[in-house]
Amino acid sequence: MRLLDGKVAIVTGAGHGIGRGHALELARQGAKVVVNDLGGSVRGEGAGRAADETVALIEKRGGTAVPDYSDVGDAGQCGELVQRAVSAFGKLDILVNNAGIVRDAVIWNMPPEDFDAVIRVHLRGTWATCHHAAKYWRAAAKAAGGKVGGRIINTTSGAGLGGNFGQSGYAAAKAAIVGLTQTLALELLRTGVTVNAVGPAGLTRITATIPGMGEAFEPDEVPEGEFHPMDPSNSSPLVAWLASDEADHVTGQVIRVLDDRIIWMRGWTERATISSGGRRWDAAKLGEVLAQDLFETRGAGLRFAQS
Known part of the structure; x- marks a missing residue:
């Protein structure tokens, strides 16, 4: 038995790069794949x-695979995408959201329509496919009188987790996808659906737009079994495992894959806390307290001492 024998998967943005790598790996592990890409x-x-x-x-x-040319930014077409999987293969088990575009510029040079276009594909596209998949799985769970083993794997990035100059739209979308992932993990828990986010890396059409990165290449250009640090499919084995029954205990997680490293991300956690002792904070005195007791710097304290 292969890891995903008998499973049916949708992979969005699978015509090139990382998405193609995911589709190839899921198929290698036995899944039947709906390969979505607007092209x-x-x-x-x-x-x-x-x-x-x-x-x-x-x-x-x-x-085994079939193509699909739906625009993930169109919620109606996302419903048709889910139905295509059911019509072609009888069900849906796995949804991998990878579709994305870039329109990079510093914020003062970015047209609002470019920001909207990036948000539409990355964030709205991820939400819309999840929306229709969730409706399908909830109905299936009710009909079965129990949980279903659905899997959603969304795509974030280093830009979304830490910011990146010139990518306010892209970074905002990828950060929002993390919040969406963690929320859906809570909402779909009782249905038996896990929802996780993967932050992949590789020399793709998107990363190739960054000056000095070189030309993009496809995952199928790397000989099978060989390793290349910028192979767009380096994260695909992790995606396949998260899509499997073995990973039914993993949900709401964010995991990055950089070259040969798998990195479990902690996310926003409480770093340090100060208390006013039950009194209202005094804005005029807050700077010194924050500098010394929260940020652990001395600059503000020294300035106050010298004044």
């Missing part, structure tokens, strides 16, 4: 048939 440019413009190339690769390797 547009890295800016989200135009349309094409990139999904066909990934399907052909899966079939060449003995797997």
Whole structure:
């Protein structure tokens, strides 16, 4: 038995790069895959048939897949995407949200419509597919009178977790996807659906837009069994495992994959706390207290001492 034998998966943005790597790995592990990709440019413009190339690769390797060209930013089309999996293969077990575009610029140079376009694909697209998948799994759980083993794996990034110059739209979307992931993990827990986020890396069409990064390459260009630190599919084995029955105890987590490292992220936690002792804070005196007792710096305290 392979890890995902008998499973049905949707992978969005699977025509190139990281998404293609996920689709290939899920198929390698036995899943039947709906390969979704609108086929547009890295800016989200135009349309094409990139999904066909990934399907052909899966079939060449003995797997089963069908293409889908839905626009994930369109909620109605996301409903049709979920139904396509059910119509083609009888059910849906796994949803991997990977579709994304970039329109980078510093905030004072970024047109609002570019910000909206990035949010639409990354955040709205992730929410919309999750929305329809959740409705499908809740109905299935009610019909079965118990839990279903659904899996959602969303995509965040280093920009969303720590910020990145010139990517206010992209970073905002990827940070929001973490909040969405953790919320859905709570909402879908009783249904038996796990929801996690993976932060992958690799030399893709998106990262290739960064000056000095070099040209993008596809995961199928790396010989099977070999390792390359910038292979877009380095995170795909983790995605396949999270999609499996073995990972039914893992939900609400954020995990990064950088070259050969898997990194479990802690996220925002309480770092230090100060108390006013039950009194209202005095804004005029707050700077000195924050500097010395919270931020553990002495600059403000010295300034007050010298004044």
